[in-house]
Amino acid sequence: MGLKAYLNDIVEAVVTTAKGMRITARYGVDPKEEVTLQYPEERWEIPKGYRGFLHNDIKTCTACNMCVKVCPIDCISLESVRGADKKMVLCSYDINIGRCMYCGLCVEVCPVNSLLHTSGYEMASVALGELILHFIAAEDAPEIKARVARQVAEAAVKAAAQAAAKAAEVPSSGTAEAAKVAEAAKAEAAKAPVVEPKAAMEEAPQAPVSEPTVAKEGEKKE
């Protein structure tokens, strides 16, 4: 290495260091350059469409099971029973938020927009179980099931009564066809509640069919 290169090296080192130090000095003395956000006192503005915790408005949820199917990591589970008006009634809806990766696929797929992202992002708990969000309290599930079953039974009784009334009407008229109609109506009334639990089972295999419903329907069958 020649003397010139040697000196050049030194000069270059000094110059580049000085350049760098000028930049750091500028940041050092300029208070406007501080970008720290003093969380939790200060918070950033959460944009619309932020994918935070999930929230299900169970009033509008139709228990269609789409979200359960689309979730890649199976963190949603729901249980539903067929109500008196043939619609599914939710009796539990849980999201394991500790497992959820906030991918938003479930929200995108929800046909009635009942499942939505909130802007929440803070949660701390000491037990893993606390991370499962129950949108319907676990205690309420049997109650809902019982209520739905009662409603279904009532509707069935009503339908049967109606059919019976019709049937009663028919013999007075004395035609054979009328008797046939009454028979069909009766059978339908008896059949309807029996078929339903099976359908519910197919749709949500993880949702066990509740005892009381089965028992009542069994009675009905007889």
Added chain:
Amino acid sequence: MTIRTDALPTQEMTINMGPQHPSTHGVLRVILTTDGEVVTRAVPDMGYLHRGLEKIGERVTYAQYMPFTDRLDYLAAMNCNCAWAWTVEKLAKIEVPARAEYLRVIVCELNRISSHLIAFGSYTADMGAFTPFLYAIRERERVNDLFEMLCGNRLTYNYARVGGVSGDAPPGFLEKTKEFLDYFEPKLDEYNNLISYNKIFVHRLANVAVIPAEEAVAYGLTGPNLRGSGVPFDLRKDEPYSVYPKFDFKVCVGTGERGTLGDCFDRYMVRINEMRESVKIVRQAVAQIPDGPVRAKVPRLFKPPVGEAYFRSECPRGETGIYLISDGTVNPLRLKIRTGSFVTMNIFEKVTRGLMIADVVAVIGSFDIILPEIDR
């Protein structure tokens, strides 16, 4: 550079560098055999982050796999998202609306910037200068803000969809993007003044771990690591996909300006220059973006035809190729992912021989590896 060790033989020592080490960029374990400070052998031991992403792909549907691509390279999730979407679209021959393609290019290039920022920042931190790292993080935060506005998340975006993107840009997004570009471009000069041409930094990088062009090609390096060796190969130019042919940008290659062609400094500089090119692409895309729908009609129970497809795209860490076989059901039959970082690790043992321990850190940083891509 190599240091003569034959003059004063000493006993060799085996050191485990990682899997918990500040500079291995994750859970990489390097088994170093050193003679004092000189590394005689450095064997990377991978697999600490293996999650079976390819196997998972065979279990979930095409749409459900999208969030998993976020985890393929979490610093460039947008690129991986889009790579998956492009592959499935190629397989099923789905036409994507133009606006969606433009949005994809915008987010891919923004993500390239943010990924290269991390590469730049963590590299300088590895070299002992902590300040540029925080500057880089500061700029990256702005990109994250943009993405948060666009798709609601800051790291695992899950933005692309088969047939388009998950949602149109919210009002103000494109303006905000332009604002960011205006803010960001001068910062690159600042980085160069602050650290890139700093004498110590140059000395740490120049002539270290030189990879000649033929060797880089032979070992299958891609992305900035290949271009650092002076090979002007960029899939965006050489095998154009999406709307890339519509943009005017340059392929950055190493020039050997401070040392030998293909050394750590070249690889580093390629990334810095690529950020500038990405800014240029985003500017053009924002100016040209057409109106229209952002999502093609894809049936909910999407079943691609029987067949296979291989699609490769230019991700920040090299070429990400996805090979997909479909048997006509909702799940892929087989999925194979080729990632840049994994392939780069092949040459690691070769180039680190005879370097110092500090150089091993420099080499890992200059490859800009990311562990989820290596282990998948």
Added chain:
Amino acid sequence: MEALAISLVNAVPLLAGVPLWTVTLLLMVAVAAVILVFALTFEGVGSLVLRKVAGDIQARIGPNRVGPNGMLQFLADGVKLVLKEDIIPANADRLLFKLAPYFVFVGSFAAFVVVPFGVGLIAADLNIGIYYVMAVTSLVVIGVLLAGWASNNKWALLGGMRAAAQIVSYEIPVGMALIPAVLIAGSLSLQDIVRSQGGLLGIFGWNLFHNPFTFFSFFLYFTAAQAETNQTPFDLPEAESELVSGYNVEYSGIRFGLFFLAEFGDMFIVAALATACFLGGWNVPFFHVGTLPWIWGNLLSLGVFLTKAFAMVLIMMWVRWTLPRLRVDQLMRMSWKYLVPLTFVNLLGVSLWLLVFRGKGIPGMIASLFG
């Protein structure tokens, strides 16, 4: 110390019956305590300032939670370090492992003894002042080496070896860069060196401006001394991103605290030496502090000295947060190929200058030109 004891005994009649050596001993303990308190306070505050400066430079805030504006952060840190469990690795060499932090701490703390804080404020005005500092701070390297060896950790060992190589190599340029000040003052005593920069020339009386060679000397000293204190860009023994944390990787609790304190102590010593040897020490520009009453003179000079020293510390922090780290071989090359030859050339230059111009500096000549 004995002189002070005699004057004390003379001043306070009550002490007349006490043997002189007792008074001297007590005085020594008292002075040591004062210096220790100062050193600890400086080290605490220094760590806080370091983090604040880092925050400012890095576009963030830095510690601001403990006390007003984070002022008490160092106390919290200190309490934490003291209360933490002191872990000794199972396979460590226990005796050496325990001993190492004390070597390091004593090495840096002992140097405080000869720091000329004020016109009369110096624990011991040794006539070998600079020599003593150089010798005592070398103790640090033994501590670091022991720590690296005793931890039984390969990273720590590498850190220790690096530290030893580094400090040994940089001791030479540090010493050579300080000699010009010694030549000008004609004494190794730091007080004498400071006094030689007084007079009515103001800041131009400083050795820094004495002649071009001393000017360069200052920068050479400053660069080399940064290496001696293991500051970035020369923080190889710790090298967070390479050696994880270097020689102190296995230390925890108060033993780690001692390393930490020593680091800041070293920083102050370097700044103090630079101030004393090149920046006029406690001299107040255009003013002779000796003419003031003892107490005011000392207070004023103490203030001036500390201001200069702290400014130097700040610059060191500034450099630390700007530059990347050198590699081991580059570090050695920098010392042997650049700093050592340059300091020698410089030393030669200063000697020739003093010979040719009979000890007069440029400002002095200009002053005499104008009468």
